[in-house]
Amino acid sequence: MAAKRKKFGSSSRHNLFAYGLLFPSFIFLTLFTFYPTLKSFQLSFYSGPMTRLQFSGMDQYKEVFSDEIFRKVILNNILFMIGTVPTSLFLAMYLAIWLNKKMAGSSLLRTSFFYPTIIPLIAVANIWLFIYTPQYGLLDNFLHLFGRGDTSWLGNPNTVMIAMIFMIIWKDTGFYMIFYLAGLQNLPRDVYEAAEIEGAKPFQMFRHITFPLLMPTTLFVMIVAITNSFKNVDHLYIMTKGGPDNASNLLLYHIYEAAFTNWDLGKAAVLTVVLIVIMLSITAFNYLYLDRKIHY
Amino acid sequence: MKKLNYGIIIILGIISFIPLLWVFITSFSPGNQVIKGGFPFWVSNPTLENYVKAWETAPFIQYYFNTFVIVFGVLIVQLITITLAAYAFARLNFKGKHVLFILFLLQLMIQPEILLFPNYQVISQLGLVNTKLAVMMPYWASAFGVFLMRQTFKQVPYDLDEASRIDGCKWYQTLWHVYIPSAKPTYIAFALVSVSHHWSNFMWPLIITDSVDSRPLTVGLALFAQSYETGAQWGMVAAGTVMVIMPLVIAFFIFQKQFVSSFMHSGIK
Known part of the structure; x- marks a missing residue:
């Protein structure tokens, strides 16, 4: 009996000790993750100014979902994701496979592909703004060589998204490449040797060995890339402000506009909830669906 | 071919x-x-005229100073919070461990970046709008860091931990003499990722700061660039941009191997 009590006493002290260690992290998680998440949900059902909030049920959701700009922004974000994710993943895998082999200059090339990762997106936006400037910009300068006239890459709703997508592919591919390089290092060598003895061609080896074995890397990088396509919007502030006519606007930037340019708090809360739900579904999809599929 | x-x-x-x-x-x-x-x-x-003019037009020294304070202010507090939490998750058994772990996991999905709007409300309720503290605080807990360190601490042989206890070490002494030294590469990896991430951070400091005293380089650069959008001042904006990216680019070229392996490390679950 005494022994049992002693054990109980020490284990509850043990618990307290562990909670104490978690406490510092927990304060900031509560303040800046849990509370704001719940607050967004709550605010999304209330309208009016901060001091005189009134319960309005689903009204603000209805308003947002029937807003044409909102639909456009969501569509843009999906387009942006489709434009950036597969291409940069494919390029990253392609580069990694060839740069994994020892050859003169491969480390120089790796540097050239990786350095955009560490440059702040806002600085990237400054640089690419010059590149895309009509007439004087680097791109138009280059296209003049082929007799093409001036193009307003960022001023035209038809080209602005492509211009953004191209820039983000440039920025992120090198980052994804290093995950593939790491993945390639872990592939079993004997499988390739066996395949070579069997007389497999390089492309067959890629299709039947490399590609399937890199699947876990691909899925991991894909989740990172999809998340990035919703999270990184800094460049819009410098390059287009979401324009022209919302043609390049993305969800997080739209939240910024709603909350800090138009001071429409209810709308900002609804939009934040939408973004939170998107983020949670991406992760849920990853854990519940993909994680089960990749264990072969 | x-x-x-x-x-x-x-x-x-x-x-x-x-x-x-x-x-x-x-x-x-x-x-x-x-x-x-x-x-x-x-x-x-x-x-060099562009650099001279850019340097004179915008208070880049102050912005540099702010960015340094913010980046290292975030890192130092993160190192403390993640070490303690990671030790608890790696080596202690306690009630609710699983639930707490999942709560930590939540921050990986709902990152502070997407909570721009509600976090602004929190900071304004705390009365901290337009301070360097406000730029740092949302990042003081790092679920990513906790997971990274937890994985590393788990690989420390449990015998070492026990031996140090038998020698009469208190838990913090064990942590300091056994766990932290053996996790040095992971700390370096985390530090590089954290510093370069917060050096680049833009949207959050943009909304939460409103004066030269608290504004980091990225926001300073954006405001500077916006005041010169015509082609004639390209040279100046380019000079400003180079000033902002140079410390990162130089650090990257010197510690390239470390950078690449750190970013790689950061992605392995």
Whole structure:
């Protein structure tokens, strides 16, 4: 009996000790993750100014979902994701496979592909703004060589998204490449040797060995890339402000506009909830669906 | 086939390098040359005038100082919070461990970046709008860091932990003498990722700061660039951009291996 009590006493002290260690992290998680998440949900059902909030049920959701700009922004974000994710993943895998082999200059090339990762997106936006400037910009300068006239890459709703997508592919591919390089290092060598003895061609080896074995890397990088396509919007502030006519606007930037340019708090809360739900579904999809599929 | 692929990769490598080269060259070009045209990768009479003017127009020293304070202020507190939490998750058994772990996991999905709007409300309720503290605080807990350190601490042999206890070490002594030294590479990896991430951070400091005293470099650069959108001042904006990215680029070229392996490390679950 005494022994049992002693054990109980020490284990509850043990618990307290562990909670104490978690406490510092927990304060900031509560303040800046849990509370704001719940607050967004709550605010999304209330309208009016901060001091005189009134319960309005689903009204603000209805308003947002029937807003044409909102639909456009969501569509843009999906387009942006489709434009950036597969291409940069494919390029990253392609580069990694060839740069994994020892050859003169491969480390120089790796540097050239990786350095955009560490440059702040806002600085990237400054640089690419010059590149895309009509007439004087680097791109138009280059296209003049082929007799093409001036193009307003960022001023035209038809080209602005492509211009953004191209820039983000440039920025992120090198980052994804290093995950593939790491993945390639872990592939079993004997499988390739066996395949070579069997007389497999390089492309067959890629299709039947490399590609399937890199699947876990691909899925991991894909989740990172999809998340990035919703999270990184800094460049819009410098390059287009979401324009022209919302043609390049993305969800997080739209939240910024709603909350800090138009001071429409209810709308900002609804939009934040939408973004939170998107983020949670991406992760849920990853854990519940993909994680089960990749264990072969 | 092999030659073709390497050819493609070399061309892509050159394309990838061009933006950096170009902003660098433009930053040394006299103001009128950009408009006049000519070969964009050559400056016949390079000048430092753009840097001097940029330096005079915007308080870059203050911005540098702010960014340094913010980046290291975030890192130091993170190192403390993640070490303690990671130790608890790696080596202690306690009630609700699983639930707490999942709660931590939540921050990986709902990152502070997407909570711009509600976090602004929190900071304003705390009365901290327009302070460096406000820029740092949302990042003081790092679920990513906790997971990274937890994985590392788990690999420390439990015997070492027990031996140090038998020698009479208190838990913090064990942590300090056994766990922290053996996790040094992970700490370096985390530090590099954290510093470069917060050096680049933009949207959050943009909304939460409103004065020269608290604004980091990225926000300072954006405001500076916006006041000169015409081609004639390209040289100055390019100089400002180079000033912001140079510390990162130089650090990257010196510690390249470390950087690459750190970013790689950061992605392995």
